Amino acid sequence: MLITSMNRRKKIKQILQKKDKKAKAKVQNKAKPGYISKADRAVLKAEGEAILPEKSV
Numbered sequence: 001m002l003i004t005s006m007n008r009r010k011k012i013k014q015i016l017q018k019k020d021k022k023a024k025a026k027v028q029n030k031a032k033p034g035y036i037s038k039a040d041r042a043v044l045k046a047e048g049e050a051i052l053p054e055k056s057v
Contacts, residue, residue: 036044
């Protein structure tokens with residue numbers, strides 16, 4: 001009986017550790033920037049080019 005209770009405790013501990021690890025990973029800062037679609041990148045580039053000539057005038 002002692003062995004099964006230890007196995008159950010071990011399994012519960014593993015599950016909780018796994019949950020904690022996932023939660024910590026979610027909270028950490030992400031080094032990779034979010035995805036920007038090709039159309040959005042084109043719009044941002046066009047806006048950037050439109051702003052530059054105005055500054056030099």
